[in-house]
Amino acid sequence: MPDILEVKNLSVEINKKKTLKGINIKIETGQIYVLFGPNGSGKTSLLMTIMGFPGYKIKEGGIFFEGREITKKTVDERARLGIGMGFQLPQDIRGVKLIDILKICAGKKPTAELSPGEKALIDRFNLTDLLERDVNLDYSGGEKKRAEMLQLLLMKPKLLLLDEPDSGVDLESLKLIGEEIQEYVRKNNASALLITHQGYILEYLKAQRACVLLDSTIHCHNKPQVILNDIRKKGYRKCVKCWEGKTKK
Amino acid sequence: MLGGKDEKMKKLGDLPGDVIKTAAKVGMEETEKERSASFFHLDEAGVFSKVMEGYKDKVELLDIREALKKHAWLKDYYWKAVDKNKDEYTKNTDELVMGGYYMRILPGQKVEVPLQSCMFISKLRFKQYVHNIIIAEEGSEAQIISGCATTEGTGSAEHVGVSEFFVKKDARLTFTMIHNWSPETLVRPRSGAVIEDNASFISNYVILKPVKDLQMYPTAYCKGKNSVARFSNLMYAEGRSYIDAGSRVILEGENSRAEIISRAIAKDAATIISRGDLRNTNSKVKGHLECRGLLLGKESVIHAIPELLAKGEGSDMSHEAAVGKIAEKEIFYLMSRGLTKDEATALIIRGFLDTSILNLPAELDRTIRNMTEKVSEGL
Ligand SMILES: Nc1ncnc2c1ncn2[C@@H]1O[C@H](COP(=O)(O)OP(=O)(O)O)[C@@H](O)[C@H]1O
Ligand SMILES: [Mg+2]
Numbered sequence: 001m002p003d004i005l006e007v008k009n010l011s012v013e014i015n016k017k018k019t020l021k022g023i024n025i026k027i028e029t030g031q032i033y034v035l036f037g038p039n040g041s042g043k044t045s046l047l048m049t050i051m052g053f054p055g056y057k058i059k060e061g062g063i064f065f066e067g068r069e070i071t072k073k074t075v076d077e078r079a080r081l082g083i084g085m086g087f088q089l090p091q092d093i094r095g096v097k098l099i100d101i102l103k104i105c106a107g108k109k110p111t112a113e114l115s116p117g118e119k120a121l122i123d124r125f126n127l128t129d130l131l132e133r134d135v136n137l138d139y140s141g142g143e144k145k146r147a148e149m150l151q152l153l154l155m156k157p158k159l160l161l162l163d164e165p166d167s168g169v170d171l172e173s174l175k176l177i178g179e180e181i182q183e184y185v186r187k188n189n190a191s192a193l194l195i196t197h198q199g200y201i202l203e204y205l206k207a208q209r210a211c212v213l214l215d216s217t218i219h220c221h222n223k224p225q226v227i228l229n230d231i232r233k234k235g236y237r238k239c240v241k242c243w244e245g246k247t248k249k
Numbered sequence: 250m251l252g253g254k255d256e257k258m259k260k261l262g263d264l265p266g267d268v269i270k271t272a273a274k275v276g277m278e279e280t281e282k283e284r285s286a287s288f289f290h291l292d293e294a295g296v297f298s299k300v301m302e303g304y305k306d307k308v309e310l311l312d313i314r315e316a317l318k319k320h321a322w323l324k325d326y327y328w329k330a331v332d333k334n335k336d337e338y339t340k341n342t343d344e345l346v347m348g349g350y351y352m353r354i355l356p357g358q359k360v361e362v363p364l365q366s367c368m369f370i371s372k373l374r375f376k377q378y379v380h381n382i383i384i385a386e387e388g389s390e391a392q393i394i395s396g397c398a399t400t401e402g403t404g405s406a407e408h409v410g411v412s413e414f415f416v417k418k419d420a421r422l423t424f425t426m427i428h429n430w431s432p433e434t435l436v437r438p439r440s441g442a443v444i445e446d447n448a449s450f451i452s453n454y455v456i457l458k459p460v461k462d463l464q465m466y467p468t469a470y471c472k473g474k475n476s477v478a479r480f481s482n483l484m485y486a487e488g489r490s491y492i493d494a495g496s497r498v499i500l501e502g503e504n505s506r507a508e509i510i511s512r513a514i515a516k517d518a519a520t521i522i523s524r525g526d527l528r529n530t531n532s533k534v535k536g537h538l539e540c541r542g543l544l545l546g547k548e549s550v551i552h553a554i555p556e557l558l559a560k561g562e563g564s565d566m567s568h569e570a571a572v573g574k575i576a577e578k579e580i581f582y583l584m585s586r587g588l589t590k591d592e593a594t595a596l597i598i599r600g601f602l603d604t605s606i607l608n609l610p611a612e613l614d615r616t617i618r619n620m621t622e623k624v625s626e627g628l
Contacts, residue, residue, distance in 0.1 A: 051585055053581055054577070074584070074590075075581055075584040075585050076585075076587055076588060076589050076590070076593075079584065079585055079586060079587040080587050084585075085585050087582070087585075090582070091578050091582035093579045093582065093583070093597060093600065094541075094601070094603075095597070095599070095600025095601050095602075095603040096583075096596055096597065096600040100596070100600070101583070101586060104583070104586050104587065104588060104596075105586050105587070107587070134600075151586060155586065155587065
């Protein structure tokens, strides 16, 4: 089976500024892969580039999904191939209701009814009361993240790109989001590339691999808990140094 | 026609096919089933006026000239909410009036099924002058849907319509006007509303088809204590359409409130001037004005002109205005959910022409939502 995602020697510019340099990542099918890194290191940019957003200009390298190159595909083509993005800062859209977008994610016509299973999922995410509200507009931090995860799960993607799903959510929502993602990944043999700062969500998710993004490039590949402990103890920079020291020996 | 006794129509369905087809697009229910009363004015005359069984003791509906003859007291309403000498259009209407309707919701009657009226032009180069009076008596409630249209392909025409609303104590009136003109039509509605104690007037306006030149500035006078005026406009202009439409509320009553909300979309070389004006004479009032505009063409123009004139420390007035093109970020967010760029754009436009700002009952909301969906699909 080909890897679900392979990023090969990827360099990216935003507004002519080099933001990512020589990135290499391989995610095996069924794996949850964690991306650590300080603010501004380029984590979001990497996910946005994988999703195909404009403004993230690929200067070198390529992106492969299930063994096929997708570097030139549009955002919607990538979504239809099975890549789903849970944004760090979800966009609000006036006039487009949460229910509208949920139906789109579920591949349904605006007039179609939701299935009992879909309704139950909405209920579990505690979003039934928000269905008629404009998507993300004036939602609390937790509501935004829950709405984001719900949309993703309805899309049934093969690869989830999760940008800080645990930032700004309360403990109950964190548990819910973590468990739902874990359950989805397990049942569907799906994969994920997950950004987290504190790693709280890793209590509920079984992540196999992790790396650190620092100074626009990738360092360290190890078990998530090992890296997280190192970052906690020594900080990002020292953690990276220690790993580089080891590999040189 | 009306008055030429034998020619009087028995049902709306007797109207010529192309007329009824276009009238349906402005909300006219040809079977009359979902309506409590129906009025139809075709070119120079009223051709149909009927109150359905079960509503005859609730509402009164007559051709305006008949009503003026029947009720001597109606002169106390005629030209009382709109100034007869306001401009050449009001003066001409006073002189050349061809008809119009008189609707009265009787005291305490709650009419849930909407009344409907239509002002229609089928003749080329026709100039239509009508005058309507709508009275919601004390404690009454009603919904009126009023459509104005020209037969498709009529070419140039002119419509001047005076409408005067009187919403009495504790009454609640919702008036929804839908326009569908030929791109060569000149349109000059002239409307005024007087709102008494604890009464509310909700005025909705929808225009989704091109028009040559439309100008209006309906004014509501919140005279009563706790009176409420709410104007909502959904406007979509394409081609070379020129629309100058605003709403004005004068807050005179203690604790009176007003809200003006408009959504304007200009495509091609269309121009929309979206005005709003709130002013008060009494200090304990509240008003909010909101204008959002979306530009879809290089040559399209939206000019938002919100005005607030607040007097006295107890007045609380605010406005928001935002005009721009569709945000790329919104389009790409939707594309990441699998929509193509065109589908995403259409969805945002449909959402922008949000019918829920109109506060309509389900059936009318569906009618208008179907129209806005057609607009966004056709882009
Ligand atoms: N749209 C943009 N325009 C300009 N600079 C950007 C844009 N997006 C991100 N950047 C810059 O790129 C760098 C990486 O940002 P980001 O990928 O958001 O980091 P992270 O998610 O790791 O915190 C930062 O210096 C940020 O300011
Ligand atoms: Mg980020």
